Amino acid sequence: MANKILLRGTVAVAVLGTTLLAPVTASATTAYETLNEVWTNNRDGQAIFKPHGEHLYACDWALDGDTIVAYAKAGGKVVAKAVDTNGYPDPCGHDNFSLPEGTPVEIKVCHKEDGYCTDWKKVQDA
Numbered sequence: 001m002a003n004k005i006l007l008r009g010t011v012a013v014a015v016l017g018t019t020l021l022a023p024v025t026a027s028a029t030t031a032y033e034t035l036n037e038v039w040t041n042n043r044d045g046q047a048i049f050k051p052h053g054e055h056l057y058a059c060d061w062a063l064d065g066d067t068i069v070a071y072a073k074a075g076g077k078v079v080a081k082a083v084d085t086n087g088y089p090d091p092c093g094h095d096n097f098s099l100p101e102g103t104p105v106e107i108k109v110c111h112k113e114d115g116y117c118t119d120w121k122k123v124q125d126a
Contacts, residue, residue, distance in 0.1 A: 036123045040068070040111045047071070047082075047109035048092070051124040054099050058082035058109065059092035067112035068093070073120060074103050099126035 036049045044062035047070030049055070058070035065087060072080035072095075084093035099105070103126040110117035 036107075038107055038109050038118050038121045040109055040114075040118065041116055042111075044068075045084075045109050045111050046092075047107045047118075049105060049107050049123045051105070051126055054080070054097045054105075054126050056080040056082045056095045056097065056107065057092040058084040058094075060084040060087045063087050066114075069110045069112055070095075071108050071110070072097070073106045073108075074099055074126070101126060
């Protein structure tokens with residue numbers, strides 16, 4: 001049993017060490033974002049794009065009564081908008097829209113009360 005615990009601890013340290021020693025590369029995606037999402041600056045709001053079926057979500061993760069708005073843009077025009085006014089843990093706001101396969105898409109998220117919006121971020125094509 002002690003050997004199993006030691007082995008697990010060694011693997012965890014090895015993985016952690018690999019993560020910490022990995023080379024740093026420049027990226028528009030922060031450490032807590034994936035390819036198809038973007039967060040507000042204080043991480044209380046999130047926009048998520050699902051390319052299969054073209055779904056846009058606006059998620060408010062704070063219990064502050066504020067509004068989170070997500071936008072999707074294609075061809076230089078806003079093609080979808082999702083709004084979440086009910087806050088966590090209620091469901092995210094959702095917009096189901098349609099684009100031709102392979103259409104480049106960008107998203108951004110805004111915190112309405114703060115007036116803060118992220119820059120547009122390129123996500124997976126539709």
